[in-house]
Amino acid sequence: MEKQQLQARAIVRNIGQLVSIAQAPIVGASGSLQVYTNAAIIVDNEGAISWIGPDHEIDELLACSEQQTVNIVDAYGCVVTPGFVDSHTHLVFAGDRAEEFHLRRQGMSYGELLRQGRGILTTMNATRNASQEVLLDLAVERLASVRAHGTTTVEIKTGYGLNMEVEERCLQIINSLNCNPSLPHEHIRVVPTFLGAHSVPPEYRTQRAAYVELVVEEMLPAFAEMARFCDVYCENEAFSVEECRRILTRARDLGYQLKVHADQLNPSGGSRLAAELGAVSADHLDHASDADLDAMREAGVIATLLPGCSYTLRSPYPSARRLLDHGLTVALATDYNPGTSYSENMQMMLGLAMSAMGMSLEEALTATTINGARALALQDQIGSIEVGKRCELALWSIHDYHEIGYHFGVNLIQSILVL
Numbered sequence: 001m002e003k004q005q006l007q008a009r010a011i012v013r014n015i016g017q018l019v020s021i022a023q024a025p026i027v028g029a030s031g032s033l034q035v036y037t038n039a040a041i042i043v044d045n046e047g048a049i050s051w052i053g054p055d056h057e058i059d060e061l062l063a064c065s066e067q068q069t070v071n072i073v074d075a076y077g078c079v080v081t082p083g084f085v086d087s088h089t090h091l092v093f094a095g096d097r098a099e100e101f102h103l104r105r106q107g108m109s110y111g112e113l114l115r116q117g118r119g120i121l122t123t124m125n126a127t128r129n130a131s132q133e134v135l136l137d138l139a140v141e142r143l144a145s146v147r148a149h150g151t152t153t154v155e156i157k158t159g160y161g162l163n164m165e166v167e168e169r170c171l172q173i174i175n176s177l178n179c180n181p182s183l184p185h186e187h188i189r190v191v192p193t194f195l196g197a198h199s200v201p202p203e204y205r206t207q208r209a210a211y212v213e214l215v216v217e218e219m220l221p222a223f224a225e226m227a228r229f230c231d232v233y234c235e236n237e238a239f240s241v242e243e244c245r246r247i248l249t250r251a252r253d254l255g256y257q258l259k260v261h262a263d264q265l266n267p268s269g270g271s272r273l274a275a276e277l278g279a280v281s282a283d284h285l286d287h288a289s290d291a292d293l294d295a296m297r298e299a300g301v302i303a304t305l306l307p308g309c310s311y312t313l314r315s316p317y318p319s320a321r322r323l324l325d326h327g328l329t330v331a332l333a334t335d336y337n338p339g340t341s342y343s344e345n346m347q348m349m350l351g352l353a354m355s356a357m358g359m360s361l362e363e364a365l366t367a368t369t370i371n372g373a374r375a376l377a378l379q380d381q382i383g384s385i386e387v388g389k390r391c392e393l394a395l396w397s398i399h400d401y402h403e404i405g406y407h408f409g410v411n412l413i414q415s416i417l418v419l
């Protein structure tokens with residue numbers, strides 16, 4: 001680099017192993033990850049990565065630089081990866097569902113709880129009854145933990161308001177969390193998703209068509225500037241393919257990008273609908289058929305797996321290997337919610353995918369970073385450590401990345417670094 005070219009906001013030095021994910025394959029079998037040892041990263045004044053190279057070149061660069069002061073961050077020889085991208089959460093809610101967790105341990109199924117008007121509607125009641133301040137405080141506290149576990153970008157869905165007033169309140173909260181320097185978790189990137197079609201609220205139980213009408217005609221137009229994505233829960237206990245098609249088609253016309261909770265409890269047609277409508281991702285996929293997966297691949301839909309649900313519901317883990325062998329791009333996310341996956345820990349999801357879903361470490365790291373970014377259509381900005389991308393890093397308190405997924409049940413993240 002020539003003398004006048006060093007325009008650095010910061011330099012991250014002394015990186016023991018830098019796992020860039022830059023050459024990670026989009027689909028298919030594990031490729032080798034690009035790993036630099038004893039590396040450094042230069043970040044330009046706009047916060048973009050401008051140089052990646054051997055640490056020993058930095059002294060020379062600084063010596064001949066005209067820039068007077070540079071912020072130097074010492075990584076103390078640890079492992080550095082991209083920050084996790086958690087592309088599926090329901091993080092804004094009040095209350096808990098510990099009672100239902102224990103009922104399920106005694107044999108009651110999640111589907112049965114939904115049919116009884118519990119499950120999602122239990123959390124809807126608690127969320128409707130909470131003030132904006134309480135909901136915001138809970139979300140801020142949760143985001144601090146999300147960050148402490150290595151996540152730098154998190155998608156958050158509504159879906160526990162299920163009326164105009166509370167869905168809007170939740171969207172306001174979600175938007176206020178995004179890169180807000182006045183909050184303790186500052187610099188976490190938050191992507192808002194509208195999930196009005198999560199469950200039919202009790203006041204519409206006998207007139208579900210009227211609730212779909214409310215979502216299509218009032219909520220979607222009102223929230224178009226507040227949410228990037230529109231999601232639906234396409235399931236026997238939630239919304240039919242026809243209802244979801246109507247909602248998503250209108251959402252697409254209004255400029256939303258699309259997501260689908262698909263084929264979680266039954267083969268309910270959600271992943272095929274995601275392919276038909278060009279959704280960015282279809283999530284869950286426990287009961288997706290081979291033909292469904294083929295349709296998703298042809299349409300370029302990202303397959304998002306949520307191992308925390310199988311763990312919590314004690315249901316069989318869907319095989320990531322099968323999806324990869326179908327040529328799909330697979331992302332992993334937490335599905336952080338109080339009912340089916342009460343965890344914000346992407347390291348846990350990565351480990352479960354390796355131990356129970358057939359993923360290699362390389363595939364699981366890819367699925368939790370760049371493929372999470374693909375599931376949010378943000379792959380040009382985040383998800384890997386490459387020149388031109390945002391500098392959003394996870395610093396691990398380990399010296400070899402092969403410990404990831406192997407040393408389990410503890411938090412291996414030292415800190416996140418967003419410059």
Ligand SMILES: N=CN[C@@H](CCC(=O)O)C(=O)O
Pocket residue numbers: 090119120123233261264309335337338339340341
């Ligand atoms: N299944 C639908 N939605 C969530 C669960 C939400 C809840 O049970 O509160 C999910 O992705 O698993």
Ligand SMILES: [Zn+2]
Pocket residue numbers: 088089090261335
């Ligand atoms: Zn979900």
